[in-house]
Amino acid sequence: MPELPDVEVYRKYLNATSLHKEITGVSVSSPEVLEGVSARKLGFRLKGRKFGSARRHGKYLFVKVEGDGWLVLHFGMTGRLKYFREPGHEPEHDRVRVDFANGYHLAYDSRRKLGIVSMAESVEGFAAKKGLGPDALQIDAGTFVETFRGRRGSVKPALMRQGLMAGVGNVYADEILFHAGVRPNKKLRDLGDRKLKAIYCAMREVLEEAVEAGADPGGFPETCLLPHRKIGGRCPRCGAALEKTRLSGRGTFYCPRHQR
DNA sequence: AGTACCACCTGACGGC
DNA sequence: TGCCGTCAGGTGGTAC
Numbered sequence: 001m002p003e004l005p006d007v008e009v010y011r012k013y014l015n016a017t018s019l020h021k022e023i024t025g026v027s028v029s030s031p032e033v034l035e036g037v038s039a040r041k042l043g044f045r046l047k048g049r050k051f052g053s054a055r056r057h058g059k060y061l062f063v064k065v066e067g068d069g070w071l072v073l074h075f076g077m078t079g080r081l082k083y084f085r086e087p088g089h090e091p092e093h094d095r096v097r098v099d100f101a102n103g104y105h106l107a108y109d110s111r112r113k114l115g116i117v118s119m120a121e122s123v124e125g126f127a128a129k130k131g132l133g134p135d136a137l138q139i140d141a142g143t144f145v146e147t148f149r150g151r152r153g154s155v156k157p158a159l160m161r162q163g164l165m166a167g168v169g170n171v172y173a174d175e176i177l178f179h180a181g182v183r184p185n186k187k188l189r190d191l192g193d194r195k196l197k198a199i200y201c202a203m204r205e206v207l208e209e210a211v212e213a214g215a216d217p218g219g220f221p222e223t224c225l226l227p228h229r230k231i232g233g234r235c236p237r238c239g240a241a242l243e244k245t246r247l248s249g250r251g252t253f254y255c256p257r258h259q260r
Numbered sequence: 261a262g263t264a265c266c267a268c269c270t271g272a273c274g275g276c
Numbered sequence: 277t278g279c280c281g282t283c284a285g286g287t288g289g290t291a292c
Contacts, residue, residue, distance in 0.1 A: 077285060078286090115286075170284095170286085173285095251283080
């Protein structure tokens with residue numbers, strides 16, 4: 001799930017639940033998700049401290065640890081957060097858990113363990129180390145056009161390259177191109193500035209609406225691709241059968257009729 | 261510079 | 277019912 005809108009929703013969730021409470025413990029049941037920090041060290045750095053507010057860059061969530069750097073969360077394909085109290089309510093694949101003095105816990109849950117939990121001294125430093133481009137909701141139209149103009153290759157894989165721009169993943173790339181009326185395998189060198197600007201506008205609209213909808217697939221209007229994004233799905237605008245192809249190894253859906 | 265393919269890991273689903 | 281192949285919204289490495 002977690003692309004930019006999902007992570008933005010997690011950020012709000014974390015802000016609403018987990019700030020300014022003393023951390024009394026940290027347990028790591030799957031140390032494989034830790035990157036560059038041991039379970040012991042993570043506990044040592046968090047215990048007795050509190051979370052300040054959270055930031056997001058692309059698909060990464062950064063939680064300020066008051067007095068000591070940032071906790072970094074990346075969700076891979078199956079990660080999520082859950083704040084809970086009762087022992088029976090912990091999520092099924094609880095990999096790292098933070099305990100608070102009020103008796104509640106924040107769980108980093110990840111079935112496939114493809115995400116990471118780490119610590120960083122600064123958001124900017126971490127983003128630079130990972131080679132992340134500007135955030136997809138922060139980038140301005142001019143920078144967007146310059147970034148993608150005249151590049152080799154197809155438009156969709158480029159939109160998903162976190163080094164060029166951070167935050168867009170497979171599903172939202174399809175959604176954005178659907179709204180912009182551009183075929184995912186369209187070569188960037190064949191797209192003029194006007195069309196790139198249209199893709200930029202579609203991107204903003206799609207991402208902002210997705211955040212508003214709580215990144216809940218059920219919260220998307222029927223006019224979006226997402227509710228129809230499956231084999232046998234039909235274009236909500238013209239009823240044409242959606243095509244499914246593979247691009248850069250990723251499942252890709254589009255309407256053959258008005259994405260050209 | 262891009263892309264295809266594999267790997268990481270686990271589970272769901274469809275076909276037989 | 278059970279087994280098997282395939283696929284899944286992320287990222288990173290390798291080999292063209």
